[in-house]
Amino acid sequence: MIKNQMKLAAYLIGTGMHVASWRHPLSSPNASIDINTLQKLAQIAEKGKFDLAFVADSLAINHESHPQILNRFDPTILITALAAATEKIGVGATASTTYNEPFTLARQFASVDHISAGRAAWNMVTTADATGQTALNFSREQHWEHDHRYERAEEFIDVVKGLWDSWEDDAFTYNKEAGEFYHPDKVHELEYKGKYFSVKGPLNIARSVQGQPVIIQAGASIPGQRLAARTAEVVFTHWDNIEESKQFYQNLKSQLAEFGRDEDELHILHGISPIVGKTEEEAYEKYNELQKLMDPYKSLKFVSGYMGNVDFSKYSLDTPAKEVKFPKVNSIQSQFNEMKKIIEEEDLKVGDLYARFFGAARKDGFIGTPTQVANEMEKWFTEKATDGFMLQFPLLPRDLEDFVELVVPILQKKGIFRLDYEGDTLRDHLGLKKPDNHFTIENLQ
Template structure:
């Protein structure tokens, strides 16, 4: 039996995940639209043998946006550029099932999978749009309700994966002597008809050498868990404590048997924002440098984007957070529920919210010496609170470089992480099987 090892993904976002990272003296504020800077980040992560370099997305901007979100590349275009600058690391991007069409999206990700030679991943999102701005960019009056979005997403994923199987792996013959380009018996039309979509197919591109792009999800609500248990191969998550993370881990993994899947077929990655220093004091000094750059009201606008259609910046910093009125949430329900629970249970003021909730601002066990950070990662991994980590570095490229140079070697010494890539595709890195073509198996309908 293969020894269980950590899976690592690097979240690439311009100058970093911290809301004030762009103001740091070491940052380049336009990094999110500097393709060479983004390629360099992917190359650093590849040097650290990361499984995946990941790019998120948003389809609208508003005052609640992280500064690095209001000016950035389309993620599918960007990961194509990242593919050209790397050789082994997986490359993943977010794309919405609420504001896309299955055929177009299937073709885009299949294309990147070929360009990268089997390293692509699709992060399936239904789009969290607390302010309703995205809907207005797509000729809609309002954002669809949460459960409706997930019902549509169920069909969307089925259609995309069906289209990815349009061609059997040996369908293209390229026989110059006979003039036979492909075997017509090995190309299949999907003929999908559902509540939301009617798609004939086939897709006009072959399967890649990893069969299909890897499917990622981040939903933790009941509909989100159901979709993940059925279709996801990687799940991004973030919980306030190791106990909550363990509970989610067990709950989601237990649902896999409902779909005849084993635990090894889905990897759960917990989000962390490590800052590493030669000493604990140095790590905390790096943290304090970023915190001093925060405009308290700008940071509250960032918090507002995660808590629904409420603007914390209209309140005094000394206002008890539990006194804020929250409208019905139509964004990321699980995240809202967790944050609201903390607000209700802890005596937080509005001015405390960013520091309490977000990444490095929490000053948790992932800020410290390389040994301290490695110890904390090992604890979460061995206690099965996670299969690995989605690492949202506060300041880029500094914190990514420090992690690769100082923490990764410790994880390798402990046998927790690979010394080198052992395969060529993202599925190889993650230990995922090549997906069988449903038409070869005789499964001609979804």
Template sequence: MSQNREMKLAAYLVGTGIHVASWRHPSAKPNTSIDIEALQHLAQTAERGKFDLAFIADSLAINPESHPQILNRFDPVVLITALSAVTRKIGVGATASTTYSEPYILARQFASVDHISGGRAAWNVVTTADATGETALNFSRDKHWEHDHRYERAEEFIDVVQGLWDSWEDDAFTYNKQTGQFFNPDKLHELNFKGKYFSVKGPLNIARSKQGQPVIIQAGASLPGQRLAARTAEVVFVHWDNIKEAKHHYKKLKSQLKDFGRNEDELHILHGISPIIGETEEAAIQKYNDLQNLIDPYEALKFVSGYMGNVDFSKYSLDTPAREIEFPHVNSIQSNFNEMKKIVEKEDLKVGDLYTRFFGAARRDGFIGTPVQIADELEKWFTEKAADGFMIQFPLLPNDLEDFVRLVIPILQERKLFRLDYEGNTLREHLNLKKPKNVFIQKTGASKSYSKI
């Protein structure tokens, strides 16, 4: 581990927690997903723990198989604006789709949040993936676009958004009351983008932000997703089955950065985990069992079905061998589906085992235990370069977040793996990412016209 390398941490904030039955826990407040004070408290708790980022996911459709926590929730861009108002340092990131959005509107929304937050915004780029195709029906389409088509459009979408974010040079607004000059017209740039999917004139009607541009996050692990990440992403969320696979894919993705003239430290890979902490290992396992005992097996399988080609698992008994089920082609999260299908083919799983095997804390991995055990596991993944940090999907909120901040963070700090305090004010400063150069400015400082990357 290099001396300057520090673990990066993002807190995944979703209602009562990522566990499918978290809302049924005796301590849970089931409507947390639309309780702004409760959500603001979560962000403040994560900031107290010096987390880099508070993250909000999204979906644009629901169906009976949806996770309970996504049936009733705020628009994520609106929510991170509210979270930024009660925090001062922590980054705020939100998901927004390149398939069901327009670049100009999205660029303006995230630039606005970046200004409001003082340079702490991040955009999680998704092409939208739902196996049922419900989203398409909400946007006047008959079906979901194919996987590779979505990624091709996303490449162009990001180019447009980043070009719009550079419409104004950093010192374009002069506000000179004596001369009457509000801005310097030589430092305003029209985008004039013309591509296969978009034609956008620009400029954007908001100044460049304190950190230059919001941080770009991405989660795709398919081949098109990896290419998009290697070219454009600054943070990538991943979720592999074990540390061996994680190390392989970490090295593979980092090696692709050079193809786009980028260095390895320009992209942080965060592995998704769902820790449960107890004073003893037995206490942590009891917490896990308490959550598992709240699960309705078929309700949990509805959640699984969204990742496995929308198979109707209710037709099968819980004892049915999973490998006997035929899984159709999916047009959704390709990498997740492929990994899960591989596990089903290799392991002797029953239908009733699937949720427990695949998702979060239910997997009973090395992230359920004492604070020291969890810190040990985090350190192992970090120092062996299976990850640069972690996207922490707490099973039960706020309990598990509060336990992590109180019990695990101090151990990581003592081991010099994690910051004692924020050293900067913007998300880019937290992540040790440079402020992007304005695409319209050459190295000499002269203006130039935009060309498609």
């Protein structure tokens, strides 16, 4: 594998990331629960030699959110089906540390890792919930505070990773002559006892060919960064400009040494929503098509989920955004703080907010000709603002197909993206080593 190689992940969300994508003539509104469509998307990304096909999650209905997340599959089950329809590309899914039990989650993702032959990834989240509805689905009266969620997550991931090491790689001997199914000295009980969890173990499934599923995180807060520096192997980010992205990149990478880790043990992927056309004008025509399908107040309801669930309907679209009163949020704090800072610094109107924060055109250069988009990606990559990209295509499958056909060959020609897969597991694709079994290490000490 080329060491200095861009990493690419495809964010699969039915008809696309744009809030009005489901209304486009090319879309199938039920794409989020059409397994054939979703499998086709994963296959297109695999054709483009992507590292990962990724599926996000939410655990409650917010009627003001993106329509495609109101009706969708459980992501862990979905990525199992995506794995069955592909051969090489990694498959990753979000699962919450706040509303799951470690044993169940460890077993689920270990199962997907076996079914996919070592291509699974777990996006570990503490669950952002602006409305507080999620807690009510899990017999709780309120959503836990941010730092409380991260404190629990610190224990949660230690339990999960410990359970994944229950069996040493050669524990199962399947020796018919001797009547030995497994070597009893090579299975280990976790015996974990902490503030939040008491888990005996062992897990009732062997280690996979890649050892453990790849760990993904997206937290940019101080507790989130610390947890990522200790445990994550991929981090998703979404910064407003290249300079902020560089600052985050350098800051997070600098924290790895504290935990005895090298910089190449963690890959940072910046989220973008590219639209390409044969000409720059054609690309913007595609963008404007989507914008025309968008109800301005419905789009603001989507923004509200990131801004403390503000009722934008009581403001006219030409109201200066600085006049809006935003409460303290118990959701994605880093994103809220960044959006609030932009509102304070720029002369934005309420009607500008969706396009400014979530539109494909934002303030970056990822809309234009294939060469323009590829050059901008190369700039962010070579200037160490990111190790690669989480591609959140506005309209699916159109924008994914265009990217694979038109942009990927340019990245390959530049020598910064693979011509073909050189290994079989997700760790192979990402250049990550197979984790040592910590029980084996302890026995050697």
